Amino acid sequence: MVKFIFDLDGTITKFETLxxxxxxxxxxxxxxxxxxxxVQGNIPFIESFIYRVMLLGKYPIDExxxxxxxxxxxxxxxxxxxxxxxxxxIATGNLFCWIEKLLTKFPCEAYFSExxxxxxxxxxxHSILRKENLVEKYKREGYHVVxxxxxxxxxxxxxxADVSIATGLVHYPASSVLSVADYAVFSxxxxxxxxxxxx
Numbered sequence: 001m002v003k004f005i006f007d008l009d010g011t012i013t014k015f016e017t018l019x020x021x022x023x024x025x026x027x028x029x030x031x032x033x034x035x036x037x038x039v040q041g042n043i044p045f046i047e048s049f050i051y052r053v054m055l056l057g058k059y060p061i062d063e064x065x066x067x068x069x070x071x072x073x074x075x076x077x078x079x080x081x082x083x084x085x086x087x088x089x090i091a092t093g094n095l096f097c098w099i100e101k102l103l104t105k106f107p108c109e110a111y112f113s114e115x116x117x118x119x120x121x122x123x124x125x126h127s128i129l130r131k132e133n134l135v136e137k138y139k140r141e142g143y144h145v146v147x148x149x150x151x152x153x154x155x156x157x158x159x160x161a162d163v164s165i166a167t168g169l170v171h172y173p174a175s176s177v178l179s180v181a182d183y184a185v186f187s188x189x190x191x192x193x194x195x196x197x198x199x
Contacts, residue, residue, distance in 0.1 A: 065098055
């Protein structure tokens with residue numbers, strides 16, 4: 001039994017989602033710099049994520065959810081997930097309240113971070129997903145786990161997975177991810193070929 005665990009931002013989506021929110025509300029320069037530094041591992045993910053949520057959390061959740069529902073997806077990868085939904089899982093540090101509408105497009109399981117909400121705004125972060133815990137969960141259940149990601153916050157999950165794939169579909173994978181990855185792929189076509197071989 002194989003379980004494919006996919007990072008969301010920059011892996012399934014064609015863009016990182018937090019910069020999309022920031023651009024929409026005209027605070028994109030700071031968020032883009034933080035996101036890039038975080039992806040590359042220059043700032044710890046949890047520290048950066050808390051700060052980015054603090055900056056973006058004052059904006060209306062319903063507007064953000066509607067905005068992210070329209071984010072472009074890698075279509076061939078999306079088709080693979082649709083065709084193999086029972087074998088696929090999405091694991092994202094993003095907040096459920098922001099990506100709820102986006103996740104309705106996917107027929108597979110999804111795990112995410114959660115927040116306390118008040119007056120259509122994020123009051124504070126309730127929990128941040130640790131992707132490595134998800135890998136361990138599925139391994140305990142007897143699955144052969146394949147993890148697909150690109151950012152520094154994917155590194156521990158990739159290290160613990162049976163097979164790890166670093167993707168460079170949107171930006172170059174973090175060096176920490178490349179150091180533990182079994183494969184590195186830089187096109188959607190190559191990724192889908194590899195996933196089909198691992199089924």
